[in-house]
Amino acid sequence: MLPASLIFLCIVIAPIFISGYYSTLEWDGIGKGVFIGLENYKNLFFGDRNIFYGAIWNSLLLAALSVFIQLPIAFMFARLLAGGIAGEGFFRTVYFIPVIVSTVVIGQMWLKIYNPQYGLLNQFLESIGLGNWKQQWLGNKDIALGAVFVPLLWQYVGYHILLFYAGIKTVPQELIEAARIDGASHLRITFNIVVPYIVSIIEICVILAVIGSLKTFDLIYVITGGGPLHATEVPTTLMFNTLFHRVNYGSGSAMAIFIILECLILTLVIRYIFGRLSYDN
Amino acid sequence: MKLIRKEFTLAALLVCAMMVLGGCQEKDGSTESASSGDDSVKIKVWTLWTDTTDDINAVAFRKALETAKTDLPDFIIEHDATENEAYKTKIKTAIAGNAAPDVFFAWGAGFVRQFVDAGKVEPLDQYLTDGTTDRMKGGANTNFIFDGKTYGITFSQWVASLYCNKALFDTYDVNIPETYDDLMQAVKTFNANDVIPITVGGKDKWPAMFWQNAFAVRTAGAETCNAALAGEASFDTPEFVRSAQLLADLVEEEAFVDGALGLDYNESGALYLEGQAAMYYMGNWFAGDIAGHDSDIGKNTVVARFPVVPNGEGDETQYLGGSIDGLSVSADSENKEAAATVAKYLMEQVARNLAAAGEGLPTWNTEDVTSEKTNPIIDQVKSQISNSTGYVLAWDTFLSGADADDHKNYVASIFGQELSPEKFAARMQEMNE
Numbered sequence: 001m002l003p004a005s006l007i008f009l010c011i012v013i014a015p016i017f018i019s020g021y022y023s024t025l026e027w028d029g030i031g032k033g034v035f036i037g038l039e040n041y042k043n044l045f046f047g048d049r050n051i052f053y054g055a056i057w058n059s060l061l062l063a064a065l066s067v068f069i070q071l072p073i074a075f076m077f078a079r080l081l082a083g084g085i086a087g088e089g090f091f092r093t094v095y096f097i098p099v100i101v102s103t104v105v106i107g108q109m110w111l112k113i114y115n116p117q118y119g120l121l122n123q124f125l126e127s128i129g130l131g132n133w134k135q136q137w138l139g140n141k142d143i144a145l146g147a148v149f150v151p152l153l154w155q156y157v158g159y160h161i162l163l164f165y166a167g168i169k170t171v172p173q174e175l176i177e178a179a180r181i182d183g184a185s186h187l188r189i190t191f192n193i194v195v196p197y198i199v200s201i202i203e204i205c206v207i208l209a210v211i212g213s214l215k216t217f218d219l220i221y222v223i224t225g226g227g228p229l230h231a232t233e234v235p236t237t238l239m240f241n242t243l244f245h246r247v248n249y250g251s252g253s254a255m256a257i258f259i260i261l262e263c264l265i266l267t268l269v270i271r272y273i274f275g276r277l278s279y280d281n
Numbered sequence: 282m283k284l285i286r287k288e289f290t291l292a293a294l295l296v297c298a299m300m301v302l303g304g305c306q307e308k309d310g311s312t313e314s315a316s317s318g319d320d321s322v323k324i325k326v327w328t329l330w331t332d333t334t335d336d337i338n339a340v341a342f343r344k345a346l347e348t349a350k351t352d353l354p355d356f357i358i359e360h361d362a363t364e365n366e367a368y369k370t371k372i373k374t375a376i377a378g379n380a381a382p383d384v385f386f387a388w389g390a391g392f393v394r395q396f397v398d399a400g401k402v403e404p405l406d407q408y409l410t411d412g413t414t415d416r417m418k419g420g421a422n423t424n425f426i427f428d429g430k431t432y433g434i435t436f437s438q439w440v441a442s443l444y445c446n447k448a449l450f451d452t453y454d455v456n457i458p459e460t461y462d463d464l465m466q467a468v469k470t471f472n473a474n475d476v477i478p479i480t481v482g483g484k485d486k487w488p489a490m491f492w493q494n495a496f497a498v499r500t501a502g503a504e505t506c507n508a509a510l511a512g513e514a515s516f517d518t519p520e521f522v523r524s525a526q527l528l529a530d531l532v533e534e535e536a537f538v539d540g541a542l543g544l545d546y547n548e549s550g551a552l553y554l555e556g557q558a559a560m561y562y563m564g565n566w567f568a569g570d571i572a573g574h575d576s577d578i579g580k581n582t583v584v585a586r587f588p589v590v591p592n593g594e595g596d597e598t599q600y601l602g603g604s605i606d607g608l609s610v611s612a613d614s615e616n617k618e619a620a621a622t623v624a625k626y627l628m629e630q631v632a633r634n635l636a637a638a639g640e641g642l643p644t645w646n647t648e649d650v651t652s653e654k655t656n657p658i659i660d661q662v663k664s665q666i667s668n669s670t671g672y673v674l675a676w677d678t679f680l681s682g683a684d685a686d687d688h689k690n691y692v693a694s695i696f697g698q699e700l701s702p703e704k705f706a707a708r709m710q711e712m713n714e
Contacts, residue, residue, distance in 0.1 A: 030377045030399045030401070137540075140540065140543070141697060144543065225484060227483075227484055227542060228543055228693070229693055229697045241686065244369070247681075247682040247683075
């Protein structure tokens with residue numbers, strides 16, 4: 001245990017505290033930092049022309065979509081797969097492929113799909129006679145956010161399918177058979193037996209989906225870089241920009257600390273809600 | 282599978298350990314001393330020249346390293362290259378941790394300034410008096426001079442030009458634009474014929490920024506631009522408002538490719554190379570892409586100066602560009618004189634190798650070099666700037682950090698029609714206050 005704890009302490013816990021310290025400095029990362037207390041946090045939340053709230057809102061929206069759209073889709077597929085359809089193993093693998101592929105590759109692929117001149121999506125719309133539906137998917141600030149959410153949600157569906165699938169497989173077959181003999185419909189079995197049985201898996205999936213959404217970075221960075229005009233900015237892309245382009249380590253660290261706290265608090269809230277749920281049951 | 286996992290874990294652990302150890306070493310502030318076993322001095326050189334097949338600068342640098350082995354027998358040059366974006370982070374981290382190499386690639390003006398201000402860069406003036414200055418073109422190191430001291434040596438300059446697809450201009454009977462009115466006329470004609478008038482990669486922000494910067498060179502003139510950037514003149518003047526207004530008018534006229542803010546540099550350049558867009562305003566490095574592209578675009582390209590505007594302060598001999606790429610010597614280097622010698626040698630040789638290859642715009646006197654081949658596009662650029670009277674760097678390289686980022690966002694907002702030209706000028710002036 002000791003070596004593992006040490007490494008965990010050095011690599012995970014210590015940097016968090018160091019970031020906490022940096023967030024109280026006005027520092028360009030090279031010279032000497034000046035201690036300015038909570039000034040960075042003040043600027044973050046009450047500064048002029050604030051774009052941080054927009055970024056937080058985008059990430060919360062993504063978290064909500066993830067929980068209420070991505071997870072139900074994943075559950076549906078998992079239930080179908082676990083019900084023993086033909087080619088179960090094949091589909092399980094296929095759905096999981098986007099999870100294994102590097103995010104940068106996925107980002108590049110979707111860039112090609114969305115490209116306004118030769119992109120797959122516009123070409124497809126054109127070919128089925130919906131030419132006037134063609135869009136500047138990533139160049140229009142009103143639809144860019146929706147356009148980056150699609151690959152984000154799509155990529156990790158397979159991951160949740162696998163978790164749900166494993167959960168559903170643990171539901172005792174005799175329970176389901178007994179219910180079926182008593183005349184329960186497929187839907188009824190799903191909601192009265194399967195869902196309550198795997199509620200702990202659902203909790204894990206919800207936590208992973210929410211946390212994953214709040215700290216999402218790579219795919220957005222590759223596809224839009226937070227643009228156009230900050231339309232797809234999330235806290236992590238802002239943080240990266242603040243740290244490495246604006247060379248403001250204090251403010252960037254304050255954002256990092258905010259993201260950590262945000263994740264912690266939301267995790268606690270979700271656990272509380274699920275705790276109540278299982279208590280009620 | 283299990284074996285692979287084990288190896289992976291082991292590798293991950295090793296990486297972690299290296300990071301921890303590296304961190305400790307940096308904190309000590311100790312730099313490795315060259316082994317004194319023999320007489321040769323080890324000089325560490327970091328650059329961003331990774332791609333030695335397509336990147337003309339990298340090829341020229343690789344050649345310079347080869348000749349250094351015979352020309353500088355007393356030195357062992359340890360070269361380490363990192364790709365552009367990663368390099369920026371790497372060199373910043375190294376300098377912050379007192380682990381900078383002896384010689385490192387730097388961009389003049391805003392980028393190197395943060396290191397100079399922190400006292401991490403060695404002034405090179407005493408090493409340049411050996412005739413080096415005479416072998417360089419006048420003002421070649423301007424962007425590395427702070428408080429009268431020279432902190433870096435350049436090898437080439439860049440300049441932005443308006444690349445025009447002559448075939449498209451001929452097809453629709455449009456003249457290559459010399460004035461802003463010509464440009465507007467061309468835009469209207471191309472739009473009427475479903476040809477993209479101008480392509481620009483707004484996702485990367487800086488290509489979009491070029492347009493406002495170039496208009497400012499025309500409306501306010503190079504001298505005023507440089508003064509305002511240095512904080513010695515105001516941005517909130519009618520000339521700078523006009524630079525943004527002219528751009529806003531172009532946007533209004535739909536001069537730029539649809540969805541420009543979602544296209545990156547490569548995607549936007551491809552539209553020009555594939556003959557779909559008529560005009561592209563870009564630095565001379567794009568000449569290499571044109572010459573290397575497998576189509577007629579090389580034959581069809583006419584290099585034009587940025588259009589002049591009526592009653593502007595700047596005429597057609599002023600350019601967006603300058604000499605900003607160079608090598609600097611670390612103030613922590615244990616052997617500064619040797620490091621300076623290596624830096625001087627490498628930069629001169631890179632300039633000469635570029636001249637020999639007929640590429641780039643060297644900042645050294647390379648008239649005595651016979652070029653093995655020529656790039657007709659770069660020759661057009663060269664003949665245009667032969668009478669240059671002023672240069673303004675891309676503003677994001679002159680400014681630094683938050684100012685540079687803000688500036689790029691402001692110009693992007695003009696492209697997005699979210700910021701009025703008056704507000705643009707006022708916000709730029711906020712940086713100077």
